[in-house]
Amino acid sequence: MNQVNTAIQKTSYTRRIVMPAAVVLVVMALSFIVYGSAWRIDSYALHRFVSHLSAVVLFISIGFGPLLVYPVAYFRGAGVGERIYASLIPPIIWLVKELIRVSEFFTFGETMYFIFNPLNIMIFIGAFGLMALSELFCRRSMKKRTGKPEKVITVLPVFAICTAIAGLYIFMIWGGGVHMFYIYMKVYKALFI
Amino acid sequence: MSNDPLSRQDKSVTRRQALKTIGGALAATALASSFPNLLFAGDKRPNIIFILSDDHRWDMLGSMGHPFIQTPHLDRLAEGGVLFSNAFVTTSLCSPSRGSFITGEYAHKHGVKNNITPWNDTNITFLELLKQVGYDTAFIGKWHMPGKLPELRGVDEFITFTVQGGQGRYYNCPLIIDGREVPSRKPYITEDLTDYALDFVSQKRYNPFCLYLSHKAVHHQFLPPPETKGMYKGVDLNLPPESDPWITWSRGSIWYGLLGPMDLHFRMYCEALAALDQQIGRVLDKLDELGITDNTIVIYAGDNGYFWGEHHLVDKRWPYEESIRVPLIVRYPEYTRYPGRKAGQMVLNIDVAPTILDMAGIAVPSGMDGMSIAPILKNPDASWRKAWLYEYFKDYPYQVPEMFAVRTDRHKYIEYQGRKKAELFDILKDPLEMHNLMNTPEGERIQPGLKKMLEHLKKGGQL
Structure with missing residues (x-):
């Protein structure tokens, strides 16, 4: 992935890193709170509507946040490392929240092993795939804007996208996700039982 | 025994009859061992x-x-x-x-x-x-x-x-x-x-x-x-x-x-x-x-x-x-x-x-x-148990706390491990278990008895 394009003016750390990640985090937090409270709405129809809306937004903010964070960071002058870092902030915070939640039920070791469950792995592999997709989009956009003959498609983003697609198949589609779950549990038994 | 008519009869059996009797007994034994329920x-x-x-x-x-x-x-x-x-x-x-x-x-x-x-x-x-x-x-x-x-x-x-x-x-x-x-x-x-x-x-x-x-x-x-x-x-x-x-x-x-x-x-x-x-x-x-x-x-x-x-x-x-x-x-x-x-x-x-x-x-x-x-x-009116023990143990990676509960004809009292607080429900008044009675006057009155029952059941007792 190329470094920050010289045609883009580098903005402040807050504008290029904190703000894009914060937007996703705020959306995530709000949708989480709204979804968690929606069942208290007396009207069943309204309850279902609010549940649907907040759940879809929450799901998108967890799974597809990099599609917003990465391009915004790119066009605000963030370097490749910064773009990746900014894009990973929302899923990492979500993961930390989940770890705190599950620590109620599991030992410290089990809680740490929970990090490597297929869903979390999929979230992070998916995040890299979405970052790569965003990178290609941003390059193409910059190429159009500046007219410079830069390569849009390079090996690394294509590899990341392919890995994400393969991950999606292996973790979620292959046997409906059941096969990977049983592998994960086999390792769990070997480690903890 | 010598005056028993059957004994006298036994004395007069022929060799052929004796063989028949022995053969029949053997067949019955073989059948019985194969199909014990027939006995x-x-x-x-x-x-x-x-x-x-x-x-x-x-x-x-x-x-x-x-x-x-x-x-x-x-x-x-x-x-x-x-x-x-x-x-x-x-x-x-x-x-x-x-x-x-x-x-x-x-x-x-x-x-x-x-x-x-x-x-x-x-x-x-x-x-x-x-x-x-x-x-x-x-x-x-x-x-x-x-x-x-x-x-x-x-x-x-x-x-x-x-x-x-x-x-x-x-x-x-x-x-x-x-x-x-x-x-x-x-x-x-x-x-x-x-x-x-x-x-x-x-x-x-x-x-x-x-x-x-x-x-x-x-x-x-x-x-x-x-x-x-x-x-x-x-x-x-x-x-x-x-x-x-x-x-x-x-x-x-x-x-x-x-x-x-x-x-x-x-x-x-x-x-x-x-x-x-x-x-x-x-x-x-x-x-x-x-x-x-x-x-x-x-x-x-x-x-x-x-x-x-x-x-x-x-x-x-x-x-x-x-x-x-x-x-x-x-x-x-x-x-x-x-x-x-x-x-x-x-x-x-x-x-x-x-x-x-x-x-x-x-x-x-x-x-x-x-x-x-x-x-x-x-x-239909047979007398029966008054309470029983429910138990659930950790099942990784499912996020449900370990718990013990006692269920009576009327109440359910649940103790969880971890951060989740105990719950008490009146099943007759609240069959959907929406109103936790813990920390209510009614709950404070009922809970000690149920807790005692729970401890008794956990030790293997019956109620």
Whole structure:
């Protein structure tokens, strides 16, 4: 992935890193709170509507946040490392929240092993795939804007996208996700039982 | 003795007569050793069929007044027997509950505490005890107890599956028959297992038989066969007001594997249940055809209940009614007074093994935690237990705390490990368990007594 394009003016750390990640985090937090409270709405129809809306937004903010964070960071002058870092902030915070939640039920070791469950792995592999997709989009956009003959498609983003697609198949589609779950549990038994 | 006319007769027997007598005695001995139950012709033991389904909760039955679910064959079974409308499992999870059904013991005793801790081969099953008195026995279907597949003592035919961690597959599920994997004979597992069950029941035999038919249905992934697929399309699912289609994704529920909206899964669940009911109908028809209905005990039960949005939950494990109550029907025409009735006594999964042994005329081992429910079949007003223990143990990676609870006719008191606070419900006033009485004046009055009961039950006491 190329470094920050010289045609883009580098903005402040807050504008290029904190703000894009914060937007996703705020959306995530709000949708989480709204979804968690929606069942208290007396009207069943309204309850279902609010549940649907907040759940879809929450799901998108967890799974597809990099599609917003990465391009915004790119066009605000963030370097490749910064773009990746900014894009990973929302899923990492979500993961930390989940770890705190599950620590109620599991030992410290089990809680740490929970990090490597297929869903979390999929979230992070998916995040890299979405970052790569965003990178290609941003390059193409910059190429159009500046007219410079830069390569849009390079090996690394294509590899990341392919890995994400393969991950999606292996973790979620292959046997409906059941096969990977049983592998994960086999390792769990070997480690903890 | 010398004056006995028979003795005098003995003295006058010819050699030919003596040989005939000896030959006859030898033949009788050989016959008796082959068919021991013939020695006790007056003590004819009943055949036994125990059918266990998966995740079938208590109210999903036509005979329980469900608004749209049709279960004509289970209803027929209930009409000929007793439907226990207050039946519970002591642990609402597949493997521990299955362990409790087959041993008559709590999970903390038989050792299968969750879906991970292995089956202990020293456990005694009711099949083993039936075999000892001459029963032909078969275990057909879902074993799903963790650990290596056991060599079940006292089981003549052991047909099961191990794919998907022992959960099996709805379609084309390979079976393990006597230790060897064979492809399915029928594509849909409920029908395939029923075929094997009918083969076993139809065998010519002199001994009574016990069939343990353990279905995968209606466990997740709730796949119905083509003949029932879509039968509830367009039906108002009547889901609870606190539910929504995304519950399957929230609060760790995604681990239950219900990807997609809950409404869709519930509809499929109902359709898979209809298929299960049809297959149970085939078993009942076979008994009628063979003319053995009157001397065959048929017991149907579910291994645990299931949430469909109640308490904003899916799956089971939690100690609320939707999860811990199961359907339980017992039909034994020769034994039952007033068939077709409902019994309200609190009966448990651990009661099934002692009941089967009791009705087969076998002494119930003192180690079993359950009680025979046979007295309730004979007497609707039979006095019964006042309270019982519910227990749930950690089952990684599912996010449900360990817990113990006591359930009485009226109340439920639950203590959780971890951060979740204790709960107390008045089941009569609040059947949906929406109002926790802890920290209320009523709760403070009731809780000490229930806590005392809980501690007593945890120590192995009975109430």
